[in-house]
Amino acid sequence: MTDATAAAPAADRIDRGRDSALTRLRTATEIDPRMFGMLLALAVIWIGFHFLTGGTFLTSRNLWNLSVQTATVAIMATGMVLVIVSRNIDLSVGSMLGAVGMAMALLQAEILPEWFGFGSPLVWIISLIVGVIMGAAIGAFQGAIVAYAKVPSFIVTLGGLLVWRGVAWRLASGRTIAPMDSTFQLLGGGSRGTIGGTATWLVAVVGCAGIVALLVAGRRRRQKYDFTLRPIWADIAIGVAGCVAVLGIAAVINSYPMPVNLARNYAEERGMEWPEEGLTIPLGLANPVLLMVAVAIAMNFVATRLRFGRYVFAIGGNPDAAELGGIKTRWTVVKTFMVMGILVAIAAAVQIARLNAATSGLGTLAELYVIAAAVIGGTSLAGGIGSIPGAILGALVAQSLQSGMVLMGVDAPIQDIVVGVVLVVAVALDSAYRRRLET
Amino acid sequence: MTTVDTSTTDTTGRSAQPLVELRDIRVAFGGVHAVEGVSVDLHGGEIVALVGGNGAGKTTLIRTLSGAHRADSGEIHINGEHVTINNPRDARDLGVETIYQTLALADNVAAPANIFLGRELLTRWGTLNDTAMQDATRKLMAQLNPRFTNFVSPVASLSGGQRQSVAIARAVHFNARILIMDEPTAALGPAETEQVRQLIRQLKAAGLGIFLISHDIHDVFDLADRISVMLQGRLVATVNKNDVTLDEVLAMIIAGKLPGGASSEPGPESP
Ligand SMILES: Nc1ncnc2c1ncn2[C@@H]1O[C@H](COP(=O)(O)OP(=O)(O)OP(=O)(O)O)[C@@H](O)[C@H]1O
Numbered sequence: 001m002t003d004a005t006a007a008a009p010a011a012d013r014i015d016r017g018r019d020s021a022l023t024r025l026r027t028a029t030e031i032d033p034r035m036f037g038m039l040l041a042l043a044v045i046w047i048g049f050h051f052l053t054g055g056t057f058l059t060s061r062n063l064w065n066l067s068v069q070t071a072t073v074a075i076m077a078t079g080m081v082l083v084i085v086s087r088n089i090d091l092s093v094g095s096m097l098g099a100v101g102m103a104m105a106l107l108q109a110e111i112l113p114e115w116f117g118f119g120s121p122l123v124w125i126i127s128l129i130v131g132v133i134m135g136a137a138i139g140a141f142q143g144a145i146v147a148y149a150k151v152p153s154f155i156v157t158l159g160g161l162l163v164w165r166g167v168a169w170r171l172a173s174g175r176t177i178a179p180m181d182s183t184f185q186l187l188g189g190g191s192r193g194t195i196g197g198t199a200t201w202l203v204a205v206v207g208c209a210g211i212v213a214l215l216v217a218g219r220r221r222r223q224k225y226d227f228t229l230r231p232i233w234a235d236i237a238i239g240v241a242g243c244v245a246v247l248g249i250a251a252v253i254n255s256y257p258m259p260v261n262l263a264r265n266y267a268e269e270r271g272m273e274w275p276e277e278g279l280t281i282p283l284g285l286a287n288p289v290l291l292m293v294a295v296a297i298a299m300n301f302v303a304t305r306l307r308f309g310r311y312v313f314a315i316g317g318n319p320d321a322a323e324l325g326g327i328k329t330r331w332t333v334v335k336t337f338m339v340m341g342i343l344v345a346i347a348a349a350v351q352i353a354r355l356n357a358a359t360s361g362l363g364t365l366a367e368l369y370v371i372a373a374a375v376i377g378g379t380s381l382a383g384g385i386g387s388i389p390g391a392i393l394g395a396l397v398a399q400s401l402q403s404g405m406v407l408m409g410v411d412a413p414i415q416d417i418v419v420g421v422v423l424v425v426a427v428a429l430d431s432a433y434r435r436r437l438e439t
Numbered sequence: 440m441t442t443v444d445t446s447t448t449d450t451t452g453r454s455a456q457p458l459v460e461l462r463d464i465r466v467a468f469g470g471v472h473a474v475e476g477v478s479v480d481l482h483g484g485e486i487v488a489l490v491g492g493n494g495a496g497k498t499t500l501i502r503t504l505s506g507a508h509r510a511d512s513g514e515i516h517i518n519g520e521h522v523t524i525n526n527p528r529d530a531r532d533l534g535v536e537t538i539y540q541t542l543a544l545a546d547n548v549a550a551p552a553n554i555f556l557g558r559e560l561l562t563r564w565g566t567l568n569d570t571a572m573q574d575a576t577r578k579l580m581a582q583l584n585p586r587f588t589n590f591v592s593p594v595a596s597l598s599g600g601q602r603q604s605v606a607i608a609r610a611v612h613f614n615a616r617i618l619i620m621d622e623p624t625a626a627l628g629p630a631e632t633e634q635v636r637q638l639i640r641q642l643k644a645a646g647l648g649i650f651l652i653s654h655d656i657h658d659v660f661d662l663a664d665r666i667s668v669m670l671q672g673r674l675v676a677t678v679n680k681n682d683v684t685l686d687e688v689l690a691m692i693i694a695g696k697l698p699g700g701a702s703s704e705p706g707p708e709s710p
């Protein structure tokens with residue numbers, strides 16, 4: 001065995017002489033080439049827009065806004081990855097967002113205050129819990145029809161797209177429901193819904209420590225079993241790059257200051273001096289962005305470290321093999337739709353908190369952006385392939401395109417055309433890449 | 440690689456009570472009678488070969504034992520006990536492991552994940568212990584196919600023979616009592632085939648009962664103790680290998696012609 005395992009790296013070494021430095025970096029660090037490509041694409045898009053917009057794209061203000069705009073789509077895209085990997089699709093997420101958001105808004109603005117009084121924390125807590133349960137229930141219902149009644153998910157969720165939109169309308173007879181509880185609004189990440197500068201640095205430092213801890217744990221585990229280790233320089237490079245990225249993002253976020261009047265209030269509340277030239281107090285990470293990061297970490301854990309995630313991938317790779325392997329495939333599919341529903345409820349909460357209202361049109365077309373984010377992020381519609389970090393990047397790419405074009409003053413129809421073209425090109429590139437791998 | 444619970448198979452050779460009995464199994468797909476009232480049995484430490492032309496119903500028959508398909512009627516007895524096998528989990532719980540003709544691998548995940556599919560090793564936190572699974576796979580493969588070294592790529596990128604090795608590894612790793620091998624060497628080269636033959640003998644010596652489906656009549660004569668011949672969904676006969684010649688078995692497979700002196704239920708034609 002030792003002979004055989006030693007042979008592989010030796011063969012590697014022979015090949016390496018011909019590889020470029022970039023390829024060598026990539027193979028040694030074992031970074032997925034597709035992620036690598038996506039990061040490159042994102043860099044190109046950002047720098048391109050920066051020039052096209054005359055230097056307004058890569059500003060802390062725009063990037064801060066971009067982070068908030070990406071959050072809800074990214075949260076849902078992590079669930080869509082699991083759904084698509086298991087060879088299904090969920091077209092109903094936009095309508096579901098509308099119905100669940102509307103239900104939460106009604107509870108908060110009209111129903112629960114009668115019982116607990118306005119401003120009681122129970123109002124927003126109960127409405128949030130009910131929303132999440134509703135999302136899970138709708139997901140379970142649709143998933144059960146897909147898994148047990150064997151109706152294709154495309155059809156089930158196409159039906160859901162119509163049904164839940166109708167429900168959203170009927171719940172409020174087309175009215176706009178407002179306002180939301182003031183604590184609940186913090187979830188939306190307005191200028192008050194942020195964690196502040198110090199906490200942002202703290203989050204970044206914890207993130208950094210997490211990256212290092214994961215790398216060390218990985219090395220230990222491989223050492224314990226006598227596996228070939230990544231070269232230490234590659235591990236250090238990954239650690240440094242990861243930490244620089246995390247701390248850099250924190251620095252960019254923190255360089256976006258509070259608007260003047262808000263900063264003045266903030267200073268007054270804390271009895272601080274208000275100097276002539278004003279104060280620059282960082283807003284810090286927006287709550288929905290923090291939520292997105294938490295969801296992404298949790299979902300990545302579910303997808304890669306839990307049996308459930310493994311089964312989702314196995315089902316996508318070969319449903320018969322999964323069944324013969326003793327996996328409860330149908331129940332697993334139901335669970336993917338439930339997870340999707342819960343994430344939709346979270347996204348719905350963020351949306352209505354941000355708008356401080358729910359309208360019947362809430363979430364319209366969201367399904368397309370969510371699916372686009374997952375697919376741009378490397379999720380294969382044929383099933384079996386996809387990743388959570390990819391979906392987050394995909395959401396960021398799609399949102400960057402949109403916000404860049406807004407900054408450029410491109411009108412809405414052209415924006416749609418560009419996003420549509422990019423979606424197709426991204427998938428074409430991805431499948432071309434995959435074909436090259438197979439030959 | 441596998442320790443066998445010998446208490447169930449401690450009688451050497453043929454015990455009075457079979458390890459597995461399939462009684463009067465019937466399976467139909469729509470109007471097609473794939474298996475029509477077939478009975479076979481298997482003892483611990485014995486290899487029973489199932490042979491027959493394409494579409495004879497061999498795969499369908501053993502899939503009722505491995506839980507992949509439910510029989511329309513008939514009974515399965517294991518150690519004399521009537522059992523119900525509704526799904527692959529039930530079969531595994533009864534100690535039945537299967538190498539499927541189609542291999543049944545999840546193409547998009549690596550060898551260790553396939554071998555432990557449905558029976559993953561977990562850390563004490565309840566998360567997947569991929570390093571332990573990879574380690575176990577390395578050890579397993581060192582015995583089964585030392586030339587197998589790719590433990591990280593999706594199995595879709597492996598050769599047919601390597602994929603077959605993965606399927607075999609999965610079946611033998613989990614202390615089976617009863618092993619079903621549906622064309623286990625179909626994709627293997629001569630050296631690898633010899634290795635699998637060796638493995639089959641080892642497993643037999645360890646007391647497992649093995650159903651071996653093979654089109655290679657030499658393989659069958661080399662390994663099997665008894666041969667059950669199927670033709671168009673029916674059992675022609677079960678014969679002891681030592682009582683028949685190769686030509687006689689071929690005649691049974693092709694024409695359902697019983698050899699003189701074979702003691703079994705009558706076939707479609709009397710000799
Ligand atoms: N899932 C199915 N649906 C319909 N018919 C089937 C199905 N599986 C098998 N059959 C039919 O049942 C019969 C027996 O098939 P089976 O696969 O058991 O044959 P086999 O003896 O294993 O053949 P081979 O040597 O080619 O593997 C064939 O006529 C086949 O067409």
Ligand SMILES: [Mg+2]
Nearest residue numbers: 497498499540
């Ligand atoms: Mg067959």
